[in-house]
Amino acid sequence: MNLSDRPSSRFRSSGGNHGAPMRKHDGGITAGPAGRGHPLRRPKPLRMLWITFAWGSCFMAIDIGLKDAPVLWFATLRALLAGAALLAVAGLRRTPMPRGRRTWLLITVLGVVNVSVAFGAMFGGLVGLSTGAASVLSNAQPLLIVFPAWWIYKEKVSPRTLAAVGVGFAGLLAVAAPAGAGTGAWLSLISALAITAGTLISRQLKANVLPVIGWHFVIGGLILALAAWLTEGTPTINWSARFVGILLYLSLVGTAAAFLGWFTEVQHCRLDTLSAWTFLVPVFGILLSILVLGEPLTFWSVVGMGLVVLSMGFLTVPGKRRVQSPRKFPGR
Numbered sequence: 446m447n448l449s450d451r452p453s454s455r456f457r458s459s460g461g462n463h464g465a466p467m468r469k470h471d472g473g474i475t476a477g478p479a480g481r482g483h484p485l486r487r488p489k490p491l492r493m494l495w496i497t498f499a500w501g502s503c504f505m506a507i508d509i510g511l512k513d514a515p516v517l518w519f520a521t522l523r524a525l526l527a528g529a530a531l532l533a534v535a536g537l538r539r540t541p542m543p544r545g546r547r548t549w550l551l552i553t554v555l556g557v558v559n560v561s562v563a564f565g566a567m568f569g570g571l572v573g574l575s576t577g578a579a580s581v582l583s584n585a586q587p588l589l590i591v592f593p594a595w596w597i598y599k600e601k602v603s604p605r606t607l608a609a610v611g612v613g614f615a616g617l618l619a620v621a622a623p624a625g626a627g628t629g630a631w632l633s634l635i636s637a638l639a640i641t642a643g644t645l646i647s648r649q650l651k652a653n654v655l656p657v658i659g660w661h662f663v664i665g666g667l668i669l670a671l672a673a674w675l676t677e678g679t680p681t682i683n684w685s686a687r688f689v690g691i692l693l694y695l696s697l698v699g700t701a702a703a704f705l706g707w708f709t710e711v712q713h714c715r716l717d718t719l720s721a722w723t724f725l726v727p728v729f730g731i732l733l734s735i736l737v738l739g740e741p742l743t744f745w746s747v748v749g750m751g752l753v754v755l756s757m758g759f760l761t762v763p764g765k766r767r768v769q770s771p772r773k774f775p776g777r
Contacts, residue, residue: 488710493722496706501729503699504579505737507571510691513683516572517673519692520564521666526696528662531705535655543652543660551650552661559643560665563636565672570633579730585637588613588756593645609759613724616752619745654708662700724757 510519535542543552570579588610617634650657673680682688710719731750734740 486713488719488722492706492710493719494725496703496710497722497725498729499699499703500723500726502733503695504571504730505733506691506695506699507568508734508738510688510695511568511571513685513688513691515673515677515680515682516568517565517669517677518680518682520568521669521673522692523696523700524560524564524662524666524669526692527700527704528659528666530697530701531655531659531662534705535653535659538655540653540655542656548650548652551646552652552657553664555643555646555650555657556661556664556666557668558639558646560662561668561672563639563643564665565669566632566636566639570631570636579633585613585617585634585641588617589637589641593641605759609756612752612759613756616749616756619749619752655705658704658708721757724753727753 507519514522543549567579647657728750731746735742
C-alpha cells in the first residue's frame, strides 16, 4: 500500500450523511456535504480485490496455525500484533490519540465486540467447521447489517436489497444446515453478528482512524488474553517457522494492512456499495480451502456459494431505470 493511501480520516457518526462526499477539516477528512469537485467514487476494484482476498485467505491461515497454537491464544496474538503495528504507524505519523471518556468507552466496547467476541468465535468456528463453510458464515455481515442500519440510521431498504438479503440468507442456510446446531457453524454466525455490531458501533466514533482501530485491537486482544489464560492456561505454542510466517501474514497483511486499506476506501465511497464487496471474502475462502487445503467441494457448499454470489450481483449490478420520453412541444 502506498503512503498516500494511508487514511488520515476521522470516524464520524451520522445516520444520513454516510453517503455524502468527504470534505477536509482540521487536517483530516470527515463525512459531510462537500463542495463541487469532491464526489463520492465507486470502490477501486483492484484494492477491494486484494482486501477481500486477504480476508478470505485469513481462514486458511487460521486453519493452518491452529495446528501449532490453542484457539484463544492464537486469536490473542493476531489482535495484539495487528494493534501494535497500527499504533506504531500512527506514532510514526504523529497521529493525535483519541480523547474523551465517551470516545474511549466506544473504543473499548468496539474492542470487546469486534475483536474479543468476533475473533474468538471465528477461530473457534474453524475447529468444528470446514474452512470454506466458516468463511461463508463468518462473513454474513453485509446481509445482517441491512435491517439494523434501517432501524438505527434510517437507511432506506429497496426491494432489490430485500431480494439480495433473501437470496443471501438462503445461501447461509444451505451451508449451515448440514453442519447442524451446536457446531462451528453457530460460532461462525456469532462472529458475523459481532462484526456487524462492531460496524454499527464504529459509526458513532469521532477520532482519527489509525489509533482507533489500533487501540481497539489492543484492548480486544488483552481481553482475549485473559479469556485464554482462564480457559486454556499457560500457552503451549509451537514456534515453528511455519507458525511464525502464518502469524505475521495473518496479523500484518490480513488484519492491519487489510483494515487500513478498507478504511481508506470508506473515506471515499458509499458504504452500501463498499460493503457489498465483502461477499467475495467467502468466495476466496472456499476456493483457497479447495485448492490449498484440499477440502472437498460438497453439493451444499456449491449451492450456498452460488446463492451468496447471486446476492452480491443483486447489490452491485445497477438495476434498470425507466427513461421517460421527452415531451413534444408544438413547433418542434
